[in-house]
Amino acid sequence: MIDLPFLSDICRTTPSKIVLLVADGLGGAPHPDTGKSELETANLPNLDALAGESSCGLTTPVMTGITPGSGPGHMALFGYDPIKYLMGRGVLEALGIDVELGPGDVSSRGNFCTLDGDGLLVDRRAGRIPTAESAPLVELLDQIEVPGVSLSVYPVQDYRFVLVIRGEGLDDGVSETDPQVVGEAPLVPHALNESSRKAAEVVKAFAAAAQEVLGGRDRANMVLLRGFSKLPHLPDFGESYSLNPGAVAAYPMYRGLAKLVGMNVIPTGRSFDDELDTLEKNFDKHDFFFLHYKPADAAGEDGDFEAKVKCLEELDERIPRLRGLGPDVLVVAGDHATPAIMAGHSWHPVPVMINSDLTKGDGSPAFHERSCSTGSLGRLPATELMLLAMAHAGKLVKYGP
Amino acid sequence: MIDLPFLSDICRTTPSKIVLLVADGLGGAPHPDTGKSELETANLPNLDALAGESSCGLTTPVMTGITPGSGPGHMALFGYDPIKYLMGRGVLEALGIDVELGPGDVSSRGNFCTLDGDGLLVDRRAGRIPTAESAPLVELLDQIEVPGVSLSVYPVQDYRFVLVIRGEGLDDGVSETDPQVVGEAPLVPHALNESSRKAAEVVKAFAAAAQEVLGGRDRANMVLLRGFSKLPHLPDFGESYSLNPGAVAAYPMYRGLAKLVGMNVIPTGRSFDDELDTLEKNFDKHDFFFLHYKPADAAGEDGDFEAKVKCLEELDERIPRLRGLGPDVLVVAGDHATPAIMAGHSWHPVPVMINSDLTKGDGSPAFHERSCSTGSLGRLPATELMLLAMAHAGKLVKYGP
Numbered sequence: 013m014i015d016l017p018f019l020s021d022i023c024r025t026t027p028s029k030i031v032l033l034v035a036d037g038l039g040g041a042p043h044p045d046t047g048k049s050e051l052e053t054a055n056l057p058n059l060d061a062l063a064g065e066s067s068c069g070l071t072t073p074v075m076t077g078i079t080p081g082s083g084p085g086h087m088a089l090f091g092y093d094p095i096k097y098l099m100g101r102g103v104l105e106a107l108g109i110d111v112e113l114g115p116g117d118v119s120s121r122g123n124f125c126t127l128d129g130d131g132l133l134v135d136r137r138a139g140r141i142p143t144a145e146s147a148p149l150v151e152l153l154d155q156i157e158v159p160g161v162s163l164s165v166y167p168v169q170d171y172r173f174v175l176v177i178r179g180e181g182l183d184d185g186v187s188e189t190d191p192q193v194v195g196e197a198p199l200v201p202h203a204l205n206e207s208s209r210k211a212a213e214v215v216k217a218f219a220a221a222a223q224e225v226l227g228g229r230d231r232a233n234m235v236l237l238r239g240f241s242k243l244p245h246l247p248d249f250g251e252s253y254s255l256n257p258g259a260v261a262a263y264p265m266y267r268g269l270a271k272l273v274g275m276n277v278i279p280t281g282r283s284f285d286d287e288l289d290t291l292e293k294n295f296d297k298h299d300f301f302f303l304h305y306k307p308a309d310a311a312g313e314d315g316d317f318e319a320k321v322k323c324l325e326e327l328d329e330r331i332p333r334l335r336g337l338g339p340d341v342l343v344v345a346g347d348h349a350t351p352a353i354m355a356g357h358s359w360h361p362v363p364v365m366i367n368s369d370l371t372k373g374d375g376s377p378a379f380h381e382r383s384c385s386t387g388s389l390g391r392l393p394a395t396e397l398m399l400l401a402m403a404h405a406g407k408l409v410k411y412g413p
Numbered sequence: 414m415i416d417l418p419f420l421s422d423i424c425r426t427t428p429s430k431i432v433l434l435v436a437d438g439l440g441g442a443p444h445p446d447t448g449k450s451e452l453e454t455a456n457l458p459n460l461d462a463l464a465g466e467s468s469c470g471l472t473t474p475v476m477t478g479i480t481p482g483s484g485p486g487h488m489a490l491f492g493y494d495p496i497k498y499l500m501g502r503g504v505l506e507a508l509g510i511d512v513e514l515g516p517g518d519v520s521s522r523g524n525f526c527t528l529d530g531d532g533l534l535v536d537r538r539a540g541r542i543p544t545a546e547s548a549p550l551v552e553l554l555d556q557i558e559v560p561g562v563s564l565s566v567y568p569v570q571d572y573r574f575v576l577v578i579r580g581e582g583l584d585d586g587v588s589e590t591d592p593q594v595v596g597e598a599p600l601v602p603h604a605l606n607e608s609s610r611k612a613a614e615v616v617k618a619f620a621a622a623a624q625e626v627l628g629g630r631d632r633a634n635m636v637l638l639r640g641f642s643k644l645p646h647l648p649d650f651g652e653s654y655s656l657n658p659g660a661v662a663a664y665p666m667y668r669g670l671a672k673l674v675g676m677n678v679i680p681t682g683r684s685f686d687d688e689l690d691t692l693e694k695n696f697d698k699h700d701f702f703f704l705h706y707k708p709a710d711a712a713g714e715d716g717d718f719e720a721k722v723k724c725l726e727e728l729d730e731r732i733p734r735l736r737g738l739g740p741d742v743l744v745v746a747g748d749h750a751t752p753a754i755m756a757g758h759s760w761h762p763v764p765v766m767i768n769s770d771l772t773k774g775d776g777s778p779a780f781h782e783r784s785c786s787t788g789s790l791g792r793l794p795a796t797e798l799m800l801l802a803m804a805h806a807g808k809l810v811k812y813g814p
Contacts, residue, residue: 041771041774041775042773042774042775043774044770044773044774045774046774047774047775047776048774049774070791074812075417075797075800076793076794076797076800076801077797077799077800077801077802077803077804077809078417078423078800078804078809078812079804079809079810079811079812080811080812080813081811081812081813081814082814083813083814084812084813094812094813095417095418095419098419098813099813099814100814101814104814239814351771353771353774354771356811357811358804359800359801359804359809361791381789382789385787385789385791386787391791391792
């Protein structure tokens with residue numbers, strides 16, 4: 013949580029409603045042929061109109077030059093110092109599928125992979141097998157037993173699952189088994205520190221048992237495990253800001269993140285339209301909503317400039333519906349940039365806008381990197397965005413006499 | 414080094430090459446008659462073209478309003494907090510002429526000066542006597558002995574030398590003997606704290622002996638001593654960024670600075686053309702180069718606007734040669750501004766540009782203060798520049814899941 017000793021003194025609960033729309037991987041970078049970024053290339057009449065009556069700027073997720081994962085990127089937007097509060101992928105994934113975690117449990121992200129006859133990786137994602145094929149395999153893995161601990165394996169989606177190890181004396185300093193390249197064998201996990209020895213032995217035993225159970229198959233005949241992690245201790249989002257927060261996110265990882273900071277995660281469907289349905293139905297139940305839009309990031313990660321442009325246009329089409337709900341404060345932000353020309357996350361500052369009754373006379377001509385760079389918000393650390401949203405919502409009282 | 418607990422986790426070694434060209438005193442200020450700065454006045458076709466396909470911005474070397482010396486200015490560009498890692502001029506000067514310093518040694522910058530018959534300063538630099546004249550005088554000074562310590566005096570160039578005091582119980586809190594104005598006598602050095610008493614007594618004895626040895630001469634008949642300092646403890650640049658850094662600098666002080674942070678200082682000649690020869694010959698030996706261009710600063714310090722413009726144009730002419738080497742990332746930066754209208758260093762933010770394959774669609778119309786102020790990098794602390802250079806070179810992996 014943002015390091016303000018007097019934060020709890022100046023936050024107050026009011027009927028006003030804040031919607032924080034996080035467009036994952038929102039920011040981009042200019043295409044070398046056109047000199048225009050994805051946002052500049054896209055036709056975004058609704059976002060541009062919103063920018064015309066919003067305060068615009070650019071957020072820095074972590075620090076200049078630092079490329080954040082989705083975890084640090086979202087933590088920053090929620091106001092948590094992403095350097096202080098780093099958390100593991102295993103924990104996020106587990107929370108995203110509603111697994112109850114205790115403070116001593118070690119979670120790991122897992123996925124099925126395919127080995128050749130020599131035990132070398134030919135596909136790190138086992139052909140992205142569908143859930144229908146992976147579900148029975150997860151059940152097999154869930155029956156694996158290792159003495160001294162309790163193991164649970166949960167399906168996530170397609171080729172992905174979560175392994176949770178419960179027991180005494182477990183720590184999460186365990187090296188991952190994914191070599192990150194094909195043509196090599198899965199790595200043997202080892203302890204990265206003294207206190208993680210037991211957990212490392214358990215993971216090793218589980219991986220060996222998994223190979224035995226799955227080994228007869230043509231594909232999805234082994235597992236890769238990474239992101240070993242325990243629950244971090246985080247200040248509660250709602251308590252910190254005196255808010256009653258609701259989270260609407262189709263993807264497990266973002267639900268997990270929201271749950272981790274204590275938001276009420278509202279069940280929703282798989283698409284952004286489902287998310288908007290959920291938001292509409294629950295709009296009177298909370299005074300803050302975290303709403304997540306995933307597709308633009310995925311297209312950027314694929315290095316598909318045109319697809320990312322299209323995903324941004326699809327988001328744009330849904331802005332009127334969102335505005336129709338009449339949030340007092342609407343924030344459009346991104347957790348990080350995902351420039352298609354890089355086919356991955358990047359360090360670039362991310363466009364942001366805040367719309368409220370106070371910003372009708374402010375505004376930038378369009379919603380993209382270049383116009384936001386001269387917007388009235390300037391550049392700000394992403395961790396400060398929540399304070400601005402709270403301020404526009406009338407939820408922050410004066411500091412000091 | 415920039416204060417990121419996870420820096421070593423995200424740096425990786427790759428074949429890509431970074432060149433950090435530091436144009437000393439690069440930034441300027443508008444001339445009152447034309448409203449144009451030195452960079453705006455100069456004809457810089459190559460730098461402007463580079464800006465057209467680079468990400469541009471302005472760096473703040475230390476802090477708003479703070480005028481840095483060359484030491485802090487360079488330390489910041491290398492990513493070291495210049496407030497935390499302050500170092501003395503004596504140490505820099507000693508390292509620049511390849512003097513081996515131990516952790517307890519106190520170094521001082523020295524120069525010959527001329528006193529009149531009453532012992533008052535008439536020339537603080539003794540008419541800038543050439544090395545041919547000063548070398549035998551340095552030998553005389555080197556023979557001075559003070560009980561309890563070992564003294565060494567080394568020639569630097571022209572009227573300048575270095576005094577190194579070696580022995581037990583020395584600290585560097587000694588006041589300088591240069592009154593900074595003519596018409597006054599050299600100051601008597603004194604201890605600025607308890608632990609520096611011994612060193613202060615040694616300096617006092619040395620200064621008295623120097624006056625005795627040189628006193629019979631018409632000019633260069635006394636010395637001035639300042640910048641008393643010991644080696645600071647600095648994190649290693651190459652280790653911190655996982656780089657194999659080479660430094661090419663004609664002037665001793667900048668070589669000293671590079672050596673201090675652990676760079677490999679490559680022997681070179683006296684001109685920037687010599688430096689470019691050296692860079693070319695060694696380009697395959699390192700993945701990072703610090704390349705120093707001095708003349709613009711010297712012209713600015715002389716208050717010669719036209720001369721500084723000319724020095725910038727001379728740098729511009731050499732940019733094609735530099736680009737011809739094909740660095741993956743080329744950064745053009747300055748350690749501080751040296752506006753000719755101030756005839757000295759200043760606090761003004763300094764133009765900067767980063768060129769890489771990722772910046773081809775970005776760019777500013779020219780390379781000067783005004784155009785860079787609206788560049789896509791915005792304003793950034795100089796300490797963050799290395800992170801950006803590393804990011805553009807693909808040498809920083811993602812932080813967090």
